[in-house]
Amino acid sequence: MDLLVVGSMAFDDLETPFGKETNVVGGAATYIGYAASYCTDDIGIVSVVGGDFPQEVMDDLNSRGVDTEGVQIKVNEKSFFWSGRYHLDMNSRDTLDTQLNVLATFDPRVPQSYRNAKYLLLGNLTPTVQQQVIEQMTTRPKLVAMDTMNFWMNAMPTELAHTISMVDMLLVNDEEARQLSGEYSLVKAARKIQAMGPKYLVIKKGEHGALLFCQDQLFFAPALPLEEVFDPTGAGDTFAGGMLGYLAKADDLSFDTMKRAIIYGSALASFCVEKFGTARLKALMPSQIEQRLQEFSSLVSY
Amino acid sequence: MDLLVVGSMAFDDLETPFGKETNVVGGAATYIGYAASYCTDDIGIVSVVGGDFPQEVMDDLNSRGVDTEGVQIKVNEKSFFWSGRYHLDMNSRDTLDTQLNVLATFDPRVPQSYRNAKYLLLGNLTPTVQQQVIEQMTTRPKLVAMDTMNFWMNAMPTELAHTISMVDMLLVNDEEARQLSGEYSLVKAARKIQAMGPKYLVIKKGEHGALLFCQDQLFFAPALPLEEVFDPTGAGDTFAGGMLGYLAKADDLSFDTMKRAIIYGSALASFCVEKFGTARLKALMPSQIEQRLQEFSSLVSY
Secondary structure, three states: OOEEEEOOOEEEEEEEOOEEEEEEEEOHHHHHHHHHOOOOOOEEEEEEEEOOOOHHHHHHHHHOOEEEEEEEEEOOOOOEEEEEEEOOOOOOEEEEEEEOHHHHHOOOOOOHHHOOOOEEEEOOOOHHHHHHHHHHOOOOOOEEEEEOOHHHHHHOHHHHHHHHHHOOEEEEEHHHHHHHHOOOOHHHHHHHHHHOOOOEEEEEOHHHOEEEEEOOEEEEEOOOOOOOOOOOOOHHHHHHHHHHHHHHHHOOOOHHHHHHHHHHHHHHHHHHOOOOOOOOHHHOOHHHHHHHHHHHHHHHOO | OOEEEEOOOEEEEEEEOOEEEEEEEEOHHHHHHHHHOOOOOOEEEEEEEEOOOOHHHHHHHHHOOEEOOOEEEEOOOOOEEEEEEEOOOOOOEEEEEEEOHHHHHOOOOOOHHHOOOOEEEEOOOOHHHHHHHHHHOOOOOOEEEEEOOHHHHHHOHHHHHHHHHHOOEEEEEHHHHHHHHOOOOHHHHHHHHHHOOOOEEEEEOHHHOEEEEEOOEEEEEOOOOOOOOOOOOOHHHHHHHHHHHHHHHHOOOOHHHHHHHHHHHHHHHHHHOOOOOOOOHHHOOHHHHHHHHHHHHHHHOO
């Protein structure tokens, strides 16, 4: 298996300055799965859903080479639910409601056929759940990447630090990098975070792009200035999924490949925000992706 | 003359998280003059100072090829004074005090020898003063660039719109672009602002870089992630001065040259913030600038 993904599969109620939609299928693993499927058709998901999660989404993912054997279905329970409202500045949002439901007791089980996956992406989840997945791998993946968020920095700092020490790559946003390191300068923050374990650090800055710290090398991936950001939900997961999908397909961890991978993730994320939920992300043609990659290239070439 | 610069020459009291300094020599024209002098030694300044402004600074600028014949000295008055405090997020600042002093009655006089300058940079000033300078030119410069700020959008919107309609290039920050256009999306904002007159628009995003809109082409210049931003005062002026100095020296307005010019301005601005006032900016070696330009290049090359 090229890529194993762990993360939520969920429903979101979303409110943006452009409209409101309820019961939108989302969750980190959903976005990551769709994004990575543009690079490889050898992906597995470990997750948990309730009886309410649509079988069509599973079927759709399966048809793209995303295996869902690792998705536990608890028929008498409800899927994870999140509701949020975005402001005009789409970098900030208010959480209106969070219902853990099946995630409250999530005991991840990695199917036998997933345990030799070459690349592992731990979507934002309880750090202990992320650890359990790493521990179930038979062979150490070539790269273990991990997303997390400020919530875990406050709620479980010790467990989080332990999980971070086990991974090769950490993905956080700029505020989270500052909180985690206690440093305002992102250059200093990166140095401290890398000293906690991860050789590679990706600092996501939303509409301001992303920084990639590879040992002592630095790369900046711009975000494409967009006419309209319709719904930023899932953009970070799409970015991570595109990046890891690209790396898993290339099966190479050179700095050059890492750079192309982060640009690829940025390109997919730039599509994701154009419609609510996964609508835009799951309807991409290879030629559209190629054209967007060209736009990224000309945006910064001189 | 390659470049004519109009702007304040002033004293600043500065407070940043790293310290406090009083009576620091500053002002838009001072920063612009120093920055542009790394590209060309054929620059003139139109400004006004009081009897308190240090002759050594004039001498220093003159020695770099920055002519100050156009700087009026009102011996019995005081120079413009600004006092501000920066927060940890150096993108935001509080103005503690503003004393217009000599600027209150500034009647710009462009010396005869400046009136055929090939490039003209109007630093942030009263829009009517900016207009008066354009009107005193004997030949229309190849490029008239203009900086402004939100203060004028609120205080003199009609005069500002008129001045904007007379220039080829406008430089504003992202918030100002939004305010001026009434559009949140910078892509949409740029389209509206370009329809007001300027063919070229530069949107400065501080630590997040800058966008260059050239007719229907778009370029993004990153900011260099820095270990420490010591004092951001003058960074925007240094950026503009480096950019216009580069253009004036190259004497070419192709998109390729514009891109290199904005990177050059970004590089000089990245030095400017490393010390209080103009201290770092005025002490640069060509090899240091060259090395920083290399860092910018490798930051975004893939």
